[in-house]
Amino acid sequence: MSSVDIDVAIVGSGPSGIAAATALSKAGFKNIVVYERETNIGGIPRHTHHPSFGLRVFKRPMSGPKFIAALVRRCPDVRFETSTTITALRPGGVLELASASGLRTIRARHIILATGARETPRHGRMVPGLRPQGVITTGALQQYIYSAQLLPFERPVIVGTELVSFSALWTLRHAGIIPVAMIETGPRISAYRPATLFAKAMGVPIRYNTEITDISGIETLTQITTRTRGIKTATIPCDGLIFSGCFTGENTVAAASHLSLNASNRIPLVDQNWITSDPCVSAIGNAIHPADMGDQCYLEGAKAGAYVAQLLAGNISLDKAFSEIRRGEGIKMTTPSILRSDIFGEPHFDLSFHVTAPFRGAVRISQGEQVLNEKSINGLPMRRITLRNNRFATGYPVDVSLIAEN
Amino acid sequence: MSEARWDVIVIGGGVVGCAVTRRFALAGAKTLLLERGRDILSGASKANSAILHTGFDAPPGSLEVACMQAGYQEYLDIHTRLNLPVLKTAALVVAWTEEQLAQLDGIVSKAHENGVDDARQISRQDLLGRETGLSTTALGAVEVPREYVIDPWSAPLAYLKQAVRAGAGYQFDTEVKSGAFDGEYWHLDTGQQRISGRLVINCTGTNGDNIEQICRKPGFEIRPRKGQFLVYDKSASALINSIILPVPTATTKGVVLTKTIFGNLLLGPTAEEQQDRNIATVEREMLDGLIATGIEMLPGLAGHSVTATYAGLRPATQFKDYQISAEPGKNWIGVNGIRSTGLTAALGIAAHVQRLCGETYSDLANFGPAAAAEWPVMPVLAEHEKRAYQQGDGTEIVCHCERVTRGEIEAALDESDVPARSLGGLRRRTRVMMGRCNGFYCSARVAELTQGRISPPLAGHEKDQS
Numbered sequence: 001m002s003s004v005d006i007d008v009a010i011v012g013s014g015p016s017g018i019a020a021a022t023a024l025s026k027a028g029f030k031n032i033v034v035y036e037r038e039t040n041i042g043g044i045p046r047h048t049h050h051p052s053f054g055l056r057v058f059k060r061p062m063s064g065p066k067f068i069a070a071l072v073r074r075c076p077d078v079r080f081e082t083s084t085t086i087t088a089l090r091p092g093g094v095l096e097l098a099s100a101s102g103l104r105t106i107r108a109r110h111i112i113l114a115t116g117a118r119e120t121p122r123h124g125r126m127v128p129g130l131r132p133q134g135v136i137t138t139g140a141l142q143q144y145i146y147s148a149q150l151l152p153f154e155r156p157v158i159v160g161t162e163l164v165s166f167s168a169l170w171t172l173r174h175a176g177i178i179p180v181a182m183i184e185t186g187p188r189i190s191a192y193r194p195a196t197l198f199a200k201a202m203g204v205p206i207r208y209n210t211e212i213t214d215i216s217g218i219e220t221l222t223q224i225t226t227r228t229r230g231i232k233t234a235t236i237p238c239d240g241l242i243f244s245g246c247f248t249g250e251n252t253v254a255a256a257s258h259l260s261l262n263a264s265n266r267i268p269l270v271d272q273n274w275i276t277s278d279p280c281v282s283a284i285g286n287a288i289h290p291a292d293m294g295d296q297c298y299l300e301g302a303k304a305g306a307y308v309a310q311l312l313a314g315n316i317s318l319d320k321a322f323s324e325i326r327r328g329e330g331i332k333m334t335t336p337s338i339l340r341s342d343i344f345g346e347p348h349f350d351l352s353f354h355v356t357a358p359f360r361g362a363v364r365i366s367q368g369e370q371v372l373n374e375k376s377i378n379g380l381p382m383r384r385i386t387l388r389n390n391r392f393a394t395g396y397p398v399d400v401s402l403i404a405e406n
Numbered sequence: 407m408s409e410a411r412w413d414v415i416v417i418g419g420g421v422v423g424c425a426v427t428r429r430f431a432l433a434g435a436k437t438l439l440l441e442r443g444r445d446i447l448s449g450a451s452k453a454n455s456a457i458l459h460t461g462f463d464a465p466p467g468s469l470e471v472a473c474m475q476a477g478y479q480e481y482l483d484i485h486t487r488l489n490l491p492v493l494k495t496a497a498l499v500v501a502w503t504e505e506q507l508a509q510l511d512g513i514v515s516k517a518h519e520n521g522v523d524d525a526r527q528i529s530r531q532d533l534l535g536r537e538t539g540l541s542t543t544a545l546g547a548v549e550v551p552r553e554y555v556i557d558p559w560s561a562p563l564a565y566l567k568q569a570v571r572a573g574a575g576y577q578f579d580t581e582v583k584s585g586a587f588d589g590e591y592w593h594l595d596t597g598q599q600r601i602s603g604r605l606v607i608n609c610t611g612t613n614g615d616n617i618e619q620i621c622r623k624p625g626f627e628i629r630p631r632k633g634q635f636l637v638y639d640k641s642a643s644a645l646i647n648s649i650i651l652p653v654p655t656a657t658t659k660g661v662v663l664t665k666t667i668f669g670n671l672l673l674g675p676t677a678e679e680q681q682d683r684n685i686a687t688v689e690r691e692m693l694d695g696l697i698a699t700g701i702e703m704l705p706g707l708a709g710h711s712v713t714a715t716y717a718g719l720r721p722a723t724q725f726k727d728y729q730i731s732a733e734p735g736k737n738w739i740g741v742n743g744i745r746s747t748g749l750t751a752a753l754g755i756a757a758h759v760q761r762l763c764g765e766t767y768s769d770l771a772n773f774g775p776a777a778a779a780e781w782p783v784m785p786v787l788a789e790h791e792k793r794a795y796q797q798g799d800g801t802e803i804v805c806h807c808e809r810v811t812r813g814e815i816e817a818a819l820d821e822s823d824v825p826a827r828s829l830g831g832l833r834r835r836t837r838v839m840m841g842r843c844n845g846f847y848c849s850a851r852v853a854e855l856t857q858g859r860i861s862p863p864l865a866g867h868e869k870d871q872s
């Protein structure tokens with residue numbers, strides 16, 4: 001067994017990774033490294049230039065790059081290694097790293113995965129048609145416009161109406177482009193309703209109950225065909241198509257490792273303190289709940305980092321065993337997804353989750369016969385619902401279920 | 407340019423055209439490849455199952471099986487020198503019904519008749535022991551140990567590169583529209599150019615009967631058959647060990663499950679007759695049907711995400727066998743109807759065409775002194791081999807899903823034999839943007855790296871033109 005090279009290896013330099021590093025640094029840990037595969041740190045905010053960050057952490061709106069710069073000023077001692085990709089995670093705190101000089105292996109006392117999320121692109125959604133150039137995601141759009149100052153198209157259509165879809169709109173406006181339309185499969189936008197005003201102000205029509213049935217163009221995109229309410233078909237001439245939202249965790253490394261995964265979305269299971277099935281690995285941020293706001297990810301990363309500091313200081317003894325949180329119908333995913341006793345005060349947890357479809361009624365957390373918590377909710381798929389401070393008995397599964405209004 | 411006179415003009419830069427160009431260039435012929443697309447592999451050759459077939463189930467005695475087996479052997483003979491990969495998976499023809507089980511015997515004897523002596527039936531227990539992910543409804547299988555997986559894009563590129571080093575030329579964005587034979591030379595017209603050569607070899611796939619008209623009445627009709635595919639994320643590839651083939655029916659080889667050389671899992675193809683020669687769309691209903699079939703065979707597939715969907719057109723004709731013939735007195739060879747086995751057979755077809763040329767046109771038999779063969783070394787793209795990022799080529803990874811380095815991208819753009827000049831060409835040469843994120847992380851960076859170097863550009867095209 002090789003000796004330990006560093007105390008904590010943090011994978012990913014987005015808000016959650018930076019937060020965890022900051023917390024550990026504050027707790028006195030010096031031998032920690034944040035690994036980032038891009039040439040610049042900052043994760044998604046590094047190319048999100050509109051003022052949608054900072055409200056909760058700094059109490060004022062900031063652009064993504066300013067937000068990251070402000071976060072980095074809080075942790076002057078943290079070491080970042082960019083252009084370094086983690087290619088494998090192995091038991092015993094071992095990471096395989098790729099950089100310009102090839103592969104190397106390191107061992108850390110603890111590893112924190114903060115690898116973020118991305119949008120599901122066209123192929124992952126299995127949208128029919130041809131494969132011309134000009135079909136991208138919001139993340140790519142932001143990098144084209146803000147990082148590379150390049151225009152991929154001039155008359156695009158935005159697919160989706162999540163918050164990030166309106167980010168796409170904002171980004172296009174910055175480049176002086178007015179999209180042809182936004183299209184949405186449901187009867188209302190997925191983001192909060194007032195967002196429609198922004199589209200209206202820009203003169204961009206939103207087409208509801210509409211899906212894409214064909215993508216045309218041999219080399220570059222020429223038009224799409226849509227179907228509304230399952231009957232009315234229309235063609236929309238356009239030279240760009242932006243698939244926005246529909247987030248998925250960037251868990252390539254975790255999913256190929258020894259960690260236990262949620263079978264339906266291949267996200268690593270984490271307990272109430274963000275520890276995975278392997279007690280020396282944590283997973284935080286959008287990688288495990290694609291996708292929440294940057295500030296939320298930062299606050300979560302700070303808590304997770306502080307917990308790891310306690311763990312490494314020997315103040316906590318962690319149970320290897322864990323129990324499951326079972327999701328009832330209509331619940332997309334929960335954080336945490338497992339529970340374990342850490343012999344650190346009375347066991348309790350905060351539970352966050354998303355519903356799969358709009359839901360009005362109550363949510364109940366129970367363990368056997370015992371109801372741990374119950375709350376009435378008015379849930380929308382993109383809205384994160386949180387029930388705080390649920391006490392539980394260790395060693396038994398917990399159920400989360402939706403109870404419809406009658 | 408119109409002055410240039412070639413010995414051989416190959417029309418069509420699919421895998422067959424590339425292999426034919428290589429063969430004639432190495433034989434000393436001044437050979438030119440013409441391709442209407444922006445790069446080689448703009449037709450059927452860019453979308454196939456990438457299996458190196460033994461020919462175990464081909465019609466015995468056919469030209470197809472002869473070319474497949476010769477092509478198979480030549481590929482194995484030359485692949486290490488070109489640094490082309492082989493993934494030695496073996497194939498299992500799986501029976502899912504009693505009726506299919508009863509057919510396995512016949513499959514084994516046909517394989518033996520075709521000289522594939524090591525094909526043998528294995529029991530249900532052996533099958534499920536080897537393939538633990540397979541649905542337990544499987545009843546038995548025929549094992550074909552020497553069916554392998556290769557890289558469908560690097561192979562033809564290597565053939566063309568080797569031809570170029572032996573003095574061959576190539577021209578993309580060049581569509582042959584008509585031509586005339588003056589008794590000694592063909593003069594092909596592309597609309598912009600007249601290109602002259604002594605021998606024309608038609609390797610135009612789904613356009614084969616149209617091009618054939620330039621010389622003669624084609625004795626066949628192209629009936630394009632579309633195949634749609636799904637590429638699953640790399641996480642799915644461990645679900646199988648061997649290529650899982652169905653028991654073929656009279657009309658189709660059926661839906662295959664195979665690893666790709668790049669570490670993904672491939673499911674497909676469908677087989678749909680269609681009219682259009684060039685356009686192959688994917689359709690949701692067919693993909694959903696494929697997925698259902700895939701999950702029925704391999705239940706574990708259900709949790710895995712799809713990286714890519716694509717469709718290709720097989721240049722089938724009304725005949726089962728290849729349609730390869732030389733027109734006496736007219737210096738014209740048609741290479742047509744290379745249905746779904748062209749990747750395997752290409753090198754064998756090329757040798758066959760060279761023989762046919764010698765037999766038919768005695769004056770063309772010897773072009774000149776054979777060229778000294780140079781062996782281009784292809785970059786490593788296979789997942790099971792040591793990739794550039796693992797070696798450390800001194801540059802950063804640009805495409806994170808496929809782990810493509812900046813050095814690899816620059817090399818594909820800068821190389822002198824057949825550099826990438828389109829996004830498709832760059833993707834196939836490097837794997838860039840081929841992964842699960844479809845360019846979420848890297849497309850803007852790739853746009854920067856390729857600015858002014860590929861057509862159409864990834865971005866900024868309106869501005870560039872003004």
Ligand SMILES: Cc1cc2nc3c(=O)[nH]c(=O)nc-3n(C[C@H](O)[C@H](O)[C@H](O)COP(=O)(O)OP(=O)(O)OC[C@H]3O[C@@H](n4cnc5c(N)ncnc54)[C@H](O)[C@@H]3O)c2cc1C
Nearest residue numbers: 012014015016037043044052086115116139285286293294
């Ligand atoms: C297009 C888009 C727009 C958004 N806009 C907003 C917005 O306006 N406001 C807002 O609040 N939120 C927004 N979000 C949500 C955003 O994801 C969060 O703000 C935040 O970035 C999440 O933080 P994170 O640290 O979990 O992940 P990320 O910021 O995604 O950081 C993860 C980092 O990990 C790195 N990484 C991944 N794998 C490896 C590996 N194997 N080795 C090394 N490094 C690796 C990545 O390169 C990345 O830098 C947006 C998201 C997207 C996709």
